Amino acid sequence: MNFIHNCKSHFGIYNHALGYNEKSDNKNAAESFEKALKQLSKIDSKILNEPGNYTWKQDYNELAVSIVQDYISTQSEISSGSLVFDFAEQFSVRYQKVEEVSGDREALPDGSDIPLDRNSAVDGYIEFFTNTDRGKSFIDKTLYRSGKYFSLMRKILKYNKAPEELIYLSVQESGLAPQIMSRAGAVGLWQFMPATGYAYGLGQDEYRDDRMDMEKSTDAAARHLKDLYRSFGAGSSCFCAYNAGPGRVNKAIKRSGSRDFWTLRGFLPGETKNYVPSILALSYVFRDPEGFGFRNVEYGKPISFDRVNINASMTLQQVADLCETDIETIRELNSS
Numbered sequence: 001m002n003f004i005h006n007c008k009s010h011f012g013i014y015n016h017a018l019g020y021n022e023k024s025d026n027k028n029a030a031e032s033f034e035k036a037l038k039q040l041s042k043i044d045s046k047i048l049n050e051p052g053n054y055t056w057k058q059d060y061n062e063l064a065v066s067i068v069q070d071y072i073s074t075q076s077e078i079s080s081g082s083l084v085f086d087f088a089e090q091f092s093v094r095y096q097k098v099e100e101v102s103g104d105r106e107a108l109p110d111g112s113d114i115p116l117d118r119n120s121a122v123d124g125y126i127e128f129f130t131n132t133d134r135g136k137s138f139i140d141k142t143l144y145r146s147g148k149y150f151s152l153m154r155k156i157l158k159y160n161k162a163p164e165e166l167i168y169l170s171v172q173e174s175g176l177a178p179q180i181m182s183r184a185g186a187v188g189l190w191q192f193m194p195a196t197g198y199a200y201g202l203g204q205d206e207y208r209d210d211r212m213d214m215e216k217s218t219d220a221a222a223r224h225l226k227d228l229y230r231s232f233g234a235g236s237s238c239f240c241a242y243n244a245g246p247g248r249v250n251k252a253i254k255r256s257g258s259r260d261f262w263t264l265r266g267f268l269p270g271e272t273k274n275y276v277p278s279i280l281a282l283s284y285v286f287r288d289p290e291g292f293g294f295r296n297v298e299y300g301k302p303i304s305f306d307r308v309n310i311n312a313s314m315t316l317q318q319v320a321d322l323c324e325t326d327i328e329t330i331r332e333l334n335s336s
Contacts, residue, residue, distance in 0.1 A: 013039065014067050021074050024324070030078070033071040037083040040064055061091065068093045073308055073322075094309050108150075108287045113163035115235060116283045117262070125274075125281030130292045138175065139285055139294060145176035146286065147299025149189070153218050160222035163229065168283040169239055170221070172275065178212050178335045187211040190221035200224050213336035214303075236261040236276045244272040305333050 017032035043060065064087055071084045072093070078084060087093070110116070129135040150167055157164050173191040174180045181187045185194060188211035192202060200220035202210035210216045228238040231246060237259060241249045252267035253259055265273050285292050310319075316334070320327040 014063065014070075017067075018070065021070075026075060026077075030071075030075050033067060033075070033084070034082060036067050037064075037071075037087055040067070040087075041083060065091050065093060073306070076306070106151075109154075109164040109167065109283075110287065111165060111283070114165040114238070116165065116280055117236065118280065118284065119262070121277040122280045122284070125278045126284055126292070129281055129285050130294075136294075139289070142171050142176050142282075143286070143289060143294065143297050144300050146171070147301065148303050149176055149214060151302050152214065153189075156215065156218045157222050160219065160226065162222040162226050165283065166221070166225050168279050168286065169225075169242060170218075171282050171286070172279045178214050178217075188217045189214060190217050192217065192220065196224065208336045210336050216336070233259060235259070236280070237264070239276045239279055240268060240272045243275045244269060248272070303333070 013032055013036040017029050017036060020026075020029035020032060040060070040063070047056075049057070068084055068087045068091065072078070072088065129139050146167075153167050153170065154164050157166060170176060170189050173186075174189050176189060178189050179187075180191075182191060186192060187197075187209060190211075192200075192211045194204060197204060197211045197217075197220065200223055202213075202216060202220050204210065210220075225238060225242060228241045228246065232238045232241050232249065237249060237253075240261060248269065249264075252264040255267045256264035258264055261276055265276075285294075289297050316330050317327050320330045323330065
């Protein structure tokens with residue numbers, strides 16, 4: 001009878017936590033979640049495993065899992081020493097915590113891994129981006145988006161030991177728009193074609209397209225570009241191989257007798273000839289926007305989120321309601 005009384009008591013504390021959560025009182029909600037778990041942890045497991053206590057054990061397990069799931073999914077600031085992580089491990093509750101990225105702007109990659117050349121061809125594109133309405137509009141939009149995505153993208157590139165200069169390629173490819181689709185069928189921040197996306201683990205079906213997932217696509221791009229980097233070296237040739245394909249670049253290398261981009265450039269298709277100078281120009285403008293005439297630059301807030309596994313069908317509106325946010329935010333975070 002003592003066990004039944006205790007379980008009812010814990011359920012009451014749990015209900016208090018849910019009530020505080022509905023009122024957006026995160027402090028009291030977190031304290032109540034923690035208190036409920038603390039009380040559960042005091043119950044002797046021997047009692048639960050005694051013959052005849054199967055129903056009690058089932059109730060205990062269901063209550064513990066519910067508390068853990070609600071605690072993790074509703075509270076964004078949980079101490080690393082919280083009991084919830086022990087319970088999550090004990091009951092195999094899956095979750096992934098993504099830490100908020102700092103809003104401080106860090107220096108952008110300066111060419112230490114991939115040389116960022118500057119010559120008359122690059123200067124021509126710098127002129128376009130800084131002195132034409134179309135070019136300046138593109139820079140304004142992509143600088144704002146870089147504030148949202150660059151920090152996460154660089155973390156993933158670092159994790160894969162890929163050159164961070166590759167972020168400039170994404171600006172060129174997609175304008176940092178995760179849902180953009182080209183006329184040729186390339187999709188996402190890194191403009192993966194369907195076959196290349198599949199080759200690097202980006203699933204595509206009637207429900208989702210991982211090429212639009214900012215994390216998965218950046219991880220795939222890092223691995224793809226590392227392969228190109230190994231094949232074509234540290235110069236700009238790996239940039240042009242991403243655009244034209246390894247076959248065309250290898251053919252240009254044979255015809256030109258050189259692996260240097262500026263030497264083999266004349267043997268490449270027109271689009272690729274201009275592709276690399278444009279990326280290099282973007283690298284200069286992005287590293288010093290004020291020096292190139294962009295004043296009072298507005299950067300988007302770095303994205304911050306938790307990844308939660310849902311085991312049932314839900315509309316995005318239902319997800320938004322449960323997260324106490326708007327559907328546009330949920331759509332942006334789940335563009336795939």
